[in-house]
Amino acid sequence: MSRNFLVIDxxxxxxxxxxxxxxxxxxxxxxxxxEGPMNGNDIAAKLGLPQSTVSTNLQILDGxxxxxxxxxxxxxxxxxxxxxxxxxxxxxxxxxxxxxxSNEIEVSMPLGLYTSCEVSAPCGLCSVDGIIGLLDVPxxxxxxxxxxxxxxxxxxxxxxxxxxxxAKLAQNVIEVMEFSIELSSExxxxxxxxxxxxxxxxxxxxxxxxxxxxxxxxxxxxxxxxWWKLKGSQYGKLKSWRVTENGTYVDGVKISPVSLADLDLAxxxxxxLRIEVKDDARYPGGINIFGRGFGNYDQDIILRLKTxx
Numbered sequence: 001m002s003r004n005f006l007v008i009d010x011x012x013x014x015x016x017x018x019x020x021x022x023x024x025x026x027x028x029x030x031x032x033x034x035e036g037p038m039n040g041n042d043i044a045a046k047l048g049l050p051q052s053t054v055s056t057n058l059q060i061l062d063g064x065x066x067x068x069x070x071x072x073x074x075x076x077x078x079x080x081x082x083x084x085x086x087x088x089x090x091x092x093x094x095x096x097x098x099x100x101x102s103n104e105i106e107v108s109m110p111l112g113l114y115t116s117c118e119v120s121a122p123c124g125l126c127s128v129d130g131i132i133g134l135l136d137v138p139x140x141x142x143x144x145x146x147x148x149x150x151x152x153x154x155x156x157x158x159x160x161x162x163x164x165x166x167a168k169l170a171q172n173v174i175e176v177m178e179f180s181i182e183l184s185s186e187x188x189x190x191x192x193x194x195x196x197x198x199x200x201x202x203x204x205x206x207x208x209x210x211x212x213x214x215x216x217x218x219x220x221x222x223x224x225x226x227w228w229k230l231k232g233s234q235y236g237k238l239k240s241w242r243v244t245e246n247g248t249y250v251d252g253v254k255i256s257p258v259s260l261a262d263l264d265l266a267x268x269x270x271x272x273l274r275i276e277v278k279d280d281a282r283y284p285g286g287i288n289i290f291g292r293g294f295g296n297y298d299q300d301i302i303l304r305l306k307t308x309x
Contacts, residue, residue, distance in 0.1 A: 006065075006086045006252050013251070015238065019064030020089065024049065025057050029066060032084035039079045058082060059192075062213065063237060065251050069213065071193055080193065105166045105305040111291030112149030115162045115272075117141045119154035122188060122286075126151050128225050128293035150293035153186045153233065155286040158276035163303045165271050172307035174265050177202075177243045179273060180302040182295045183212055184236035186286030190217025196285025200241055201274040202263055207248045208256035210239065211283060221295045233288045235295040271303065 008016050019025060027047055032038065035046075044054040061067045068085055071078050112125065121136040127148040133140030141152075141159075152159065167174045185196035192214040199209045221235035228234075242249045243263065248256045265271065277287050291300050 006089045008089065008091055008252060010091055013240075015064045016066065016089070016251075017091075019061055019066050022057065022060075024053065025061055025066075028054070028057060028061065029084060032067065032082060033087065037081045037083045039081055043082070059218070065237075065253075069193070103172075103307050105170070105172075105307065107163050107166065107303045108299070109161050109163060109301040109303065110147065110149075111152060111289060111300060112146035113161065114146075114159040116160045117158065119157035119159070121155060122186070123154035124152070125149045126228070126294075130227065150291045151228075151233070151288065151295070152291075153286065153288045154277070155186065156277050156279055156284060158274050159289070160272055160274040161301060163271040163273065165265060165269055167305045167307050168266060168269060170307075174260060174305050175245070175308055176304075176306035177260065177263075177265070177271070178304040178306070179241040180238065180299070180304070181241070181275075182236040182238045182290040182297050182299070183210075184233060184288045184290075185212040185215045186233065186288050187215045189231050190215045190233055192216060192218065194285050195283040196277060196287060197281040197283045198287055199274075199276045199278060199281070201272075201276065202243070203265075203268055203270075203272050205258065205263055206256075207241070207243055207258045207263075208250065209281075210241075210250045210255060212237070212285070212287070215286075215288065221290070223292075223296065223298045224294050228294075236288055236290050238297050273301070273303070 010017060028043055031043060031046055040054050040058060044051045062069060066085055068083050069080050072081050119138050119141055121138060123138055124135045125132040125146055128150050132145040132149060133143040183198060185194045187194045194214045196212045197209050198212055200207050215233050217234045224234050240251050243260055245260050247254050248258045277284055292298055
């Protein structure tokens with residue numbers, strides 16, 4: 001029998017560590033592992049916990065990727081079924097103790113600095129100061145004010161960013177390429193149960209598709225400005241997309257066999273990242289991309305290249 005396991009780096013995967021740092025959440029994970037999928041009411045009954053406590057902690061576990069949820073029909077309406085994602089979680093420390101980032105190149109790309117785009121409404125952009133251009137008008141994505149964007153959203157289409165391939169300039173060999181970005185689905189208003197397939201491509205080659213589970217508005221994002229309406233998207237999930245010699249991973253879980261060899265980065269002067277919701281996606285639920293001044297992580301889109309010494 002195959003087993004799903006997650007390997008985390010304690011320096012990079014703090015959300016997962018925080019998700020595990022609770023005796024209540026550990027009991028919930030054990031229950032789902034031993035007895036299988038169940039809804040929140042069953043979990044509360046089995047563990048003798050208030051429904052509100054279970055609901056809050058399920059959100060944390062889901063946000064950390066430690067469980068997944070699906071909606072099923074019930075006798076009255078729908079119910080959300082929770083599944084344990086991993087049988088094992090391994091915390092692995094790096095072997096070397098060389099100075100931090102000694103073989104790492106990092107580039108931070110402002111959210112509005114995309115080099116090409118094609119989006120469909122509903123769509124929009126805003127900065128920490130207010131809305132940029134007109135809402136639900138795709139041509140607004142060409143507005144020069146986009147350079148100040150801290151949040152962008154669209155229903156279908158893509159934005160593409162062009163990063164310099166600084167490893168090639170330094171004549172270094174890339175061993176790992178990683179993108180760090182805060183994302184969610186996009187629905188008018190918000191909905192925690194709104195799946196969307198988000199596809200990443202590098203230099204024209206698809207590296208994989210990750211399914212966002214929802215558009216989150218249960219609480220204000222840590223950095224989301226006060227003027228932004230509470231009924232709007234508040235935050236996303238910080239996802240780490242990593243391409244190695246063995247394939248492509250999201251938060252340590254392999255999602256495709258596309259490897260660094262397939263991308264042939266040594267022969268490209270730039271690294272073009274396309275973030276896309278396809279017309280033919282199984283779950284075409286739109287996208288929110290959060291940058292500086294919005295969401296739970298005050299960061300732009302980050303590219304990290306880990307190179308050979």
